[in-house]
Amino acid sequence: MPVAGESEIALIPLDEPGLARLLAAAVAEADPLEVMPPVDGPEGWTDHRREVFLAFHRRRSLDPETAIESTWVVEFDGATVGAARLRPVSADSALEVEAGVWLIRSIRGRGIGRRVAAVLLESARDGGAARFVATTTVDNTAAHRLLRGTGADLDVHGANVDARLEL
Numbered sequence: 001m002p003v004a005g006e007s008e009i010a011l012i013p014l015d016e017p018g019l020a021r022l023l024a025a026a027v028a029e030a031d032p033l034e035v036m037p038p039v040d041g042p043e044g045w046t047d048h049r050r051e052v053f054l055a056f057h058r059r060r061s062l063d064p065e066t067a068i069e070s071t072w073v074v075e076f077d078g079a080t081v082g083a084a085r086l087r088p089v090s091a092d093s094a095l096e097v098e099a100g101v102w103l104i105r106s107i108r109g110r111g112i113g114r115r116v117a118a119v120l121l122e123s124a125r126d127g128g129a130a131r132f133v134a135t136t137t138v139d140n141t142a143a144h145r146l147l148r149g150t151g152a153d154l155d156v157h158g159a160n161v162d163a164r165l166e167l
């Protein structure tokens, strides 16, 4: 999925080679807690946590028997720099999609997250979704600004912030 008008960014549907590149990018330039759910054990990119990362994406995106979401590898100038995902969830009678994105540290703060969010929104609309939602933490200012920039309303619930945008 090329990003309109910005040829150097592309969102590529996740596959096994892409997953290997994604893990390498995460290990090199992201904290595990930024890119996957918490895993018990020593901090950092332990062998166990790397296996959990791979299993997480295989289960949720790659295995047709268990897949619940679509994940894309974010590429910038041909390099793997992060991931974006959309998970359809049913809410009320409308189709709602829950979104997530992470980027490697060295390219954050350059407007790439904003451009990736725009592609996710377009994809959600094209897929017939009526509502776009995302959750982050109260201390994640970049994520708040990114989400608010889409036009979403933000609600604080304890340590979390829920974003919601009617499409």
Ligand SMILES: CC(C)(COP(=O)(O)OP(=O)(O)OC[C@H]1O[C@@H](n2cnc3c(N)ncnc32)[C@H](O)[C@@H]1OP(=O)(O)O)[C@@H](O)C(=O)NCCC(=O)NCCS
Binding pocket: 034, 035, 100, 101, 102, 103, 104, 107, 108, 109, 110, 111, 112, 113, 114, 115, 134, 135, 136, 140, 141, 142, 143, 145, 146, 149
């Ligand atoms: C959140 C994340 C995807 C944002 O992507 P990004 O490319 O860094 O963001 P952008 O450069 O497009 O900026 C988006 C907005 O955040 C603001 N922003 C970016 N980095 C920021 C920082 N470190 N502190 C405060 N605001 C920041 C920008 O000014 C912009 O706001 P504006 O439109 O009001 O000017 C990225 O920082 C990231 O991968 N973080 C770790 C994983 C994560 O937290 N994911 C989000 C979970 S919902």
